[in-house]
Amino acid sequence: MAIRPLARRELSIDTAALARFLIGKIVVRELPEGIVSGRIVETEAYVVGDAAGHGYRGMTQRNRSLFLEPGHAYVYVAYGISNMLNVSSGNAGTGTGVLIRALEPLEGIGIMQQNRGTERLRDLTRGPGRLAAALRIDRSLDGLDLCRKGPLWLAHDDHEPGKIGKSIRIGITKDADRLLRFYLRGSPFVSGTKALNV
DNA sequence: AGTTCGATTCACT
C-alpha cells in the first residue's frame, strides 16, 4: 500500500478540524541511515484567540513558522531539552498550529531505538518530546514544508483510523479547559493518564 | 541585563 504526501488543499483551515484530521496520518523522516515513520495517534490544536498558543501574542523570532501557510513545520524546544513538532495551520499570517503528541512506530524502529536509547516499543514515540527524539527532529527542520517529500514530510495511505476521542490538553495552564486534544481510542501509543484517554 | 516560566521527561517512592 503506497503512501503519498498530504496535499495542502486537504488541510482544513480550521485548526481543531485539522488536528482531528491528522490522526491516522503518517509522519515520515528521512535520515542518512534510512526512513523512519510513524502513524499519528495523538494531537492538540492551538487555535485563534487561544491564550495557550505560542502565536497568541503575535509573531516572534521563535514562532514565525506558525504564521506560514498551512502544512509547515514549527519546531521549538520545551523545558530546554525536548523538541516539539507542530504543523502550522490557518491562512498565512495566522499563528495557529497542531502539536503532534504521539505516534505509533511504523518503519525504522531500530533507528528510533538508537535515537531514544531504549528498546521498549511503547516508549519510543509516546509523548511529543519522545517522538521528536526518535525521529531526530530539531530546530534545524523549523519552517520546512511538510507537504512535499524531503527530510520530514506528512503522508497518508488507505488506512482508516478507529474511533477518535477528545479531551483537555496536557501540560498547559492558560485556556486549560478547552477540549482541543484528539487521540486514537484504545491505542497503547497515546500519552497522558488513563482518565484522559477514555 | 536579569528574571521567569514552561505545549516534558525520567527516576523515584
Next chain:
DNA sequence: GTGAATCGAACTG
C-alpha cells in the same frame, strides 16, 4: 503519583 532537572526565549525594567 510525586518531584527534580534543565535552558532558551520572552518579558520586565
